[in-house]
Amino acid sequence: MNSPASQVEEKGLRMLNEFRAFAMKGNVIDLAVGIIIGAAFGAIVSSLVGDIIMPIIGAITGGLDFSNYFTPLSKSVTANNLADAKKQGAVLAWGNFLTLTLNFIIIAFVMFGAIRFVNRLKRKDEAAPPPKLTRQEELLTEIRDLLKSLDVRGLRPSDTAAGLK
Numbered sequence: 001m002n003s004p005a006s007q008v009e010e011k012g013l014r015m016l017n018e019f020r021a022f023a024m025k026g027n028v029i030d031l032a033v034g035i036i037i038g039a040a041f042g043a044i045v046s047s048l049v050g051d052i053i054m055p056i057i058g059a060i061t062g063g064l065d066f067s068n069y070f071t072p073l074s075k076s077v078t079a080n081n082l083a084d085a086k087k088q089g090a091v092l093a094w095g096n097f098l099t100l101t102l103n104f105i106i107i108a109f110v111m112f113g114a115i116r117f118v119n120r121l122k123r124k125d126e127a128a129p130p131p132k133l134t135r136q137e138e139l140l141t142e143i144r145d146l147l148k149s150l151d152v153r154g155l156r157p158s159d160t161a162a163g164l165k
Helices: 006-023 026-060 082-086 094-127 133-151
Strands: none
Touching: 006 026, 026 094
């Protein structure tokens, strides 16, 4: 008779083996790689927006910095920058929201472009003509087509090549 401890250990090993089989499936590995690449891509786009696009917009608009725009929600907020204003009380940081929305739009546009590029490559692969058949493949195709055209349902064994001895 198995002891309760050995049954628990056996169930634990079985569950560990199931988890290992699940984790090693291609889809899970692909998902993990996608998440890691996505996080790195998000950091790149955040840098693109924060370090390149927003300063250009700021230069065009005369030093406009969206991330520091806010609306105080209480009368005790008198600060001129967002960090100090948050310390004084409730604020509506709409400039930060606008910056994050711009980040999202840029990420979505870049992803759209990448997916469009991949789909275009797939279409080119699908449009490529099939490779030319070898002579042997051509003969086998002809034989297959001839066999398909025969009406073998009404034949007797004596009508076939085996019965023609």
